[in-house]
Amino acid sequence: MDEPLVRWDWIARNWDNGSPLAIRTLLENHVVMAFAPVLFGLLLALPIGLACARWRLLYQPATAVMNIVYAMPSLALFSILLSVTGLTQTTVIIPLTLFSLAVLIPAVVDGMTSVPDHVRQSAVAMGFRPLRRLLQVELPIATPVVLAGVRVATVASISLVSVGALIGQGGLGALFTDGWQRQFYTPIIVGIALIVLLAVGADLVLIALQRLLTPWSRARRSA
Amino acid sequence: MITFDGVTKRYADGTVAVDNLSLEAASGTITVFVGPSGCGKTTSLRMINRMIDATAGRILLDGQDVKAIEPATLRRGIGYVIQQAGLFPHRRIVDNIATVPYLLGWDRKKARARAMELLERVGLDPKLARRYPFQLSGGQQQRVGVARALAADPPVLLMDEPFSAVDPVVRASLQEELLRLQSELHKTIVFVTHDIDEAVKLGDTVAVFRVGGHLAQISDPATLLSEPADDFVRGFLGRDRGIRRLSFIPAADVPLSPPPPExxxxxxxxxxxxxxxxxxxxxxxxxxxxxxxxxxxxxxxxxxxxxxxxxxxxxxxxxxxxxxxxxxxxxxxxx
Known part of the structure; x- marks a missing residue:
């Protein structure tokens, strides 16, 4: 009971000791499994979201399907995928990609809806053809809203990766199972701290990206 | 010259927005379409650059049917100004003005030089060029909208209630500015408004529309004020049209007396x-x-x-x- 809450010597020994459970290795895996779903999700959400914004009738059914997927327990998705992709990172990345779609598709649709009608009309009247109008007018104006969705999806994904520990692919989540099994709190605290740091860091990077990409965005200026 | 020849716009649900409209907007003049909401004035304007396609009839631009021209190409040759300016929020002022030159494939330097020239022409400080639209006042944005419409020097300018969203003082100065520009540029302008005072002030020709897309009267403003065609036009002109008519009579011929000692x-x-x-x-x-x-x-x-x-x-x-x-x-x- 006089065991300290955090044993720093354990952290030092396990940071980079070459084992597959070294904290650094787990952190790297965690980053890959957290960011890949957001990247793939964005690549899928762009065409799907644009289609939903263009043909509004699609949006309702697409949202319904996405919400059902979102409601599905990740464990259930893992067990379905296990027979196909086995105990690999892919088994974690696929469900998280689907989860991120539930956030990113509405973000793309909302982003396109955020383009003021008079701006779209004036683009048409200036003589933009549809593809150029999409690339040079609509998507740039949709960017702040889409990026807000990317921030939510990224933070959610970083936190959700740990569930993969149940199939031995949880990145930093492995520290939780390890800690619980041994009734040893240091790995658990290290896991929580690194996941929170990762989430905050990623969010800050995305905010910086947003300022860089959209210097015209009214929201962050008082002028 | 822009010619409407028996133009009708009927929507799928049977609503007739414009009914068998025939009129001419002479080259180098301002023709104002004026009328209450729902009279088809904006629809008529938008049929010129094919933002809306007519159901029947023809619209000719210097004798050529607009339906024979591919829409994007047609639109790049027609300046367009709308109510909220419609500026691109993500582009700097200079690049907003250069929009059509970019679309026409001008090189960046030439397009920007042209944009800077227009910025001054519409009475704006060149320092505004690097700003974004949200950093400008409504009146400034509207001037940028006019500059953008003029960028590729189109012979025709369509203006859809361009000054309706700004306050009366700014509106008056924008109107003066438009008349000054027009005295230099001699564009063929079609201007839509619901404000009869604006119509009478700006128009060389005023076309009064009534609900249902009918043309009630088309004439020069002085004739419109002195000889309204019917009760609708008379009512639309308002009560003080007698006084307003005096605006069109020059005071050059009045007999003056020598100033009294007082x-x-x-x-x-x-x-x-x-x-x-x-x-x-x-x-x-x-x-x-x-x-x-x-x-x-x-x-x-x-x-x-x-x-x-x-x-x-x-x-x-x-x-x-x-x-x-x-x-x-x-x-x-x-x-």
């Missing part, structure tokens, strides 16, 4: 009327440039009813008495 002068310019031992206000007009309406206004502002006529430098030319003014106004009323 008019106090300083270096040949009027200061006021010396009446009842005090200095009282006066009103002045310039016969060379002003209308009878300005002369009447000057008379009403003067403490003794005498309108002071001045030249361009403010020097006194004489005074216009009530009787002479009355005779001039009565002459207008008799036609």
């Amino acid at each position: 008019l106090v002068l300083a270096e040949g310019k009027p200061v006021g009327w010396k009446l009842d031992g005090g200095l009282r206000p006066y009103g002045s007009f310039n016969p060379a440039t002003d209308s009878l309406r300005a002369a009447l206004d000057a008379s009403l502002l003067s403490a003794n009813g005498l309108a002071v006529a001045v030249d361009g430098d403010g020097g006194v030319l004489g005074v216009l008495g009530r009787d002479a003014l009355d005779a001039a106004v009565s002459g207008v009323a008799r036609g």
Whole structure:
């Protein structure tokens, strides 16, 4: 009971000791499994979201399907995928990609809806053809809203990766199972701290990206 | 010249927005489409650059049917200004103005140089070029909208209620600016508004639309005010159309009398009327440039009813008495 809450010597020994459970290795895996779903999700959400914004009738059914997927327990998705992709990172990345779609598709649709009608009309009247109008007018104006969705999806994904520990692919989540099994709190605290740091860091990077990409965005200026 | 030849727009649900419209907008002039909401004036405007396609009839641009021209190509050759300016929020002012030159494939340097030239032409500080639209006032944005429409020097300009969203003072200065630009550029302008005063002020020709897309009357503004075609037009023109008609009659021919001794002068310019031992206000007009309406206004502002006529430098030319003014106004009323 006089065991300290955090044993720093354990952290030092396990940071980079070459084992597959070294904290650094787990952190790297965690980053890959957290960011890949957001990247793939964005690549899928762009065409799907644009289609939903263009043909509004699609949006309702697409949202319904996405919400059902979102409601599905990740464990259930893992067990379905296990027979196909086995105990690999892919088994974690696929469900998280689907989860991120539930956030990113509405973000793309909302982003396109955020383009003021008079701006779209004036683009048409200036003589933009549809593809150029999409690339040079609509998507740039949709960017702040889409990026807000990317921030939510990224933070959610970083936190959700740990569930993969149940199939031995949880990145930093492995520290939780390890800690619980041994009734040893240091790995658990290290896991929580690194996941929170990762989430905050990623969010800050995305905010910086947003300022860089959209210097015209009214929201962050008082002028 | 823009010609509407039996143009009808009927929507799928059967609503007729424009009904068999035929009219001509002469080259180098401002034609104003005016009418209450739902009269089809905006629909008519948008059929010119094919934002909306007509159901029947033809619209000719200098003799060529607009339906024979691919829409994007057609639109790049027609300037367009809309109510909220419609500026691209993500582009700097200079690049907003250069929109059509970019679309036409001009190189960046030439397009930007042209944009800078136009920025000054519409009366804006070149320092605004690097700003984003949200950093400009509504009136400034609207000027940028006009500059953008002029960027590729199109012969035709379509303006859809461009000054409706700004306050009256700014609106008046934008209207003056448009008339000044037009006196230099001589574009063929079609201007849509619901404001009859704006129509009468800006239009060389005014087309009054009534609900259902019918043309009620088309004529020059002075004729419109003196000879409204029917009760609808009369009602739409409002109560003080008699007074407003005076705006179109120059005050050049009014007989002036020598200034009476009560008019106090300083270096040949009027200061006021010396009446009842005090200095009282006066009103002045310039016969060379002003209308009878300005002369009447000057008379009403003067403490003794005498309108002071001045030249361009403010020097006194004489005074216009009530009787002479009355005779001039009565002459207008008799036609």
